[in-house]
Amino acid sequence: MDYRVESLSAEQTRAWGKELGRHLRGGDVVALSGDLGAGKTAFAQGVGEMLGVTGPMTSPTFTFLHEYIGQVQGTGTKVRLIHMDLYRLQHPEEVEVIGVEDAFVEDAICLIEWPEIAKDYLPEDRLDIEILGSGEMPREIILRAQDNDWEQRLKDMI
Numbered sequence: 001m002d003y004r005v006e007s008l009s010a011e012q013t014r015a016w017g018k019e020l021g022r023h024l025r026g027g028d029v030v031a032l033s034g035d036l037g038a039g040k041t042a043f044a045q046g047v048g049e050m051l052g053v054t055g056p057m058t059s060p061t062f063t064f065l066h067e068y069i070g071q072v073q074g075t076g077t078k079v080r081l082i083h084m085d086l087y088r089l090q091h092p093e094e095v096e097v098i099g100v101e102d103a104f105v106e107d108a109i110c111l112i113e114w115p116e117i118a119k120d121y122l123p124e125d126r127l128d129i130e131i132l133g134s135g136e137m138p139r140e141i142i143l144r145a146q147d148n149d150w151e152q153r154l155k156d157m158i
């Protein structure tokens with residue numbers, strides 16, 4: 001089932017990221033799609049804030065990925081937060097070269113902007129998020145669970 005929520009500001013998008021962050025744990029993979037300037041990075045920053053990431057979370061557009069240390073909410077377990085932006089990849093094979101799959105491990109939470117090029121490599125038990133709208137338009141954030149576990153977590157969250 002699709003869950004749809006609205007966001008009227010960057011701050012609200014960030015707040016939805018925080019809300020998701022409360023439900024994330026090691027091994028989770030979240031694919032974040034949407035146009036340029038939709039708010040994917042704003043959402044990711046909200047996740048980082050909830051996980052207690054210190055320091056600024058900037059867009060990994062040129063480096064493909066940034067890694068932070070955070071804490072799983074509820075248990076306080078340390079977890080790596082890996083924030084990727086695959087916008088600049090040209091060929092699906094490059095996904096292997098930069099080691100995207102190395103982030104799909106139990107001690108890491110992985111957020112992926114521009115995930116489309118990596119679609120054949122993404123785990124099936126992921127959460128897909130799509131942000132519709134850009135510029136000064138209101139945003140619609142669509143959350144699509146790809147397995148039962150995510151379905152349950154979204155039901156608790158929204």
Ligand SMILES: Nc1ncnc2c1ncn2[C@@H]1O[C@H](COP(=O)(O)OP(=O)(O)OP(=O)(O)O)[C@@H](O)[C@H]1O
Nearest residue numbers: 007008009010013035036037038039040041042139
């Ligand atoms: N409701 C909203 N939600 C998110 N961002 C918004 C909203 N309204 C306006 N904005 C603005 O849109 C921009 C979103 O930028 P952001 O870097 O998060 O987008 P992005 O999807 O990561 O883009 P890119 O594809 O370039 O990585 C910011 O400048 C933000 O202030």
Ligand SMILES: [Mg+2]
Nearest residue numbers: 040041059113
């Ligand atoms: Mg971005």
